[in-house]
Amino acid sequence: MRSSLGAVIGRYPSSDGSAETGGIIKHNRKCRDVVFLVIFIAFWVGMIVNSSFGFNRGNPLRLTYGLDYKGNVCGDTHANPDLRQLELRYWLNPNQVYQSGLKNSQFTLDNARSICLLDCPIPSEDSLNWVCDYPEGDIRLSTNDWIDRNYDYFADLTPVLRNTSLQLQGPCYPVIFPSVNVYWSCQFIARASNVSLRHWQQMGGVSVVEDILIDKSIHKSVNSQSAVLKVE
Numbered sequence: 001m002r003s004s005l006g007a008v009i010g011r012y013p014s015s016d017g018s019a020e021t022g023g024i025i026k027h028n029r030k031c032r033d034v035v036f037l038v039i040f041i042a043f044w045v046g047m048i049v050n051s052s053f054g055f056n057r058g059n060p061l062r063l064t065y066g067l068d069y070k071g072n073v074c075g076d077t078h079a080n081p082d083l084r085q086l087e088l089r090y091w092l093n094p095n096q097v098y099q100s101g102l103k104n105s106q107f108t109l110d111n112a113r114s115i116c117l118l119d120c121p122i123p124s125e126d127s128l129n130w131v132c133d134y135p136e137g138d139i140r141l142s143t144n145d146w147i148d149r150n151y152d153y154f155a156d157l158t159p160v161l162r163n164t165s166l167q168l169q170g171p172c173y174p175v176i177f178p179s180v181n182v183y184w185s186c187q188f189i190a191r192a193s194n195v196s197l198r199h200w201q202q203m204g205g206v207s208v209v210e211d212i213l214i215d216k217s218i219h220k221s222v223n224s225q226s227a228v229l230k231v232e
Helices: 034-057 094-100 143-148 159-166 194-202 213-222
Strands: 088-091 114-117 130-132 172-174 179-182 185-188
Touching (some): 088 094, 094 213, 185 213
Parallel strands (some): 088 185
Antiparallel strands (some): 088 114, 130 172, 179 185
16 A cells, blocks of 8 residues: 655644544644754854954955065055055065075074065166165155165165175165065075175175075965965
């Protein structure tokens, strides 16, 4: 004998269990899981509160762009200084980048001095290019002028600041290694410019390490799991 299709077509047994009657259940219909309903409502309230907090206090640029040494997000118009259009993170001191790649080193790439630039610097073919830190303090230069001068105000430094720059202590740093944009970070190519390196040495600059670790350190950082979103 074929089994009843009551559960499928909407039938239900009579009150005495002896027969089935047709139709739809019209009585005693109510919510059977009040606890789950309360949890579901609480979940959506939490989602709304969390989303509101994220929109008001969060910065979606952090999913894509790097941070400078001040903790500013590159490209952030509310940063100090204003970093609008300065979306690329650049590490100023190649020796710090090398040090961060050493095995068992306590120095990490996050500790290396980095700033935000409009484009990745490349060495000069006949002289020595410089990338100087954000113009602040005694450096009487606007951010726009700093950009127009390709981030270089080495010629305007006092003898003391020139000497600290030759010690790789800033505020200006030599462009000895070419760099390319990889996921909004300027990755060094571990092939020093012979011309730039010779000028640097003639000026009395400290030794600059030439090693593949300079390349690998940044490559490892931009390809790490912490690099949440990568956009070319």
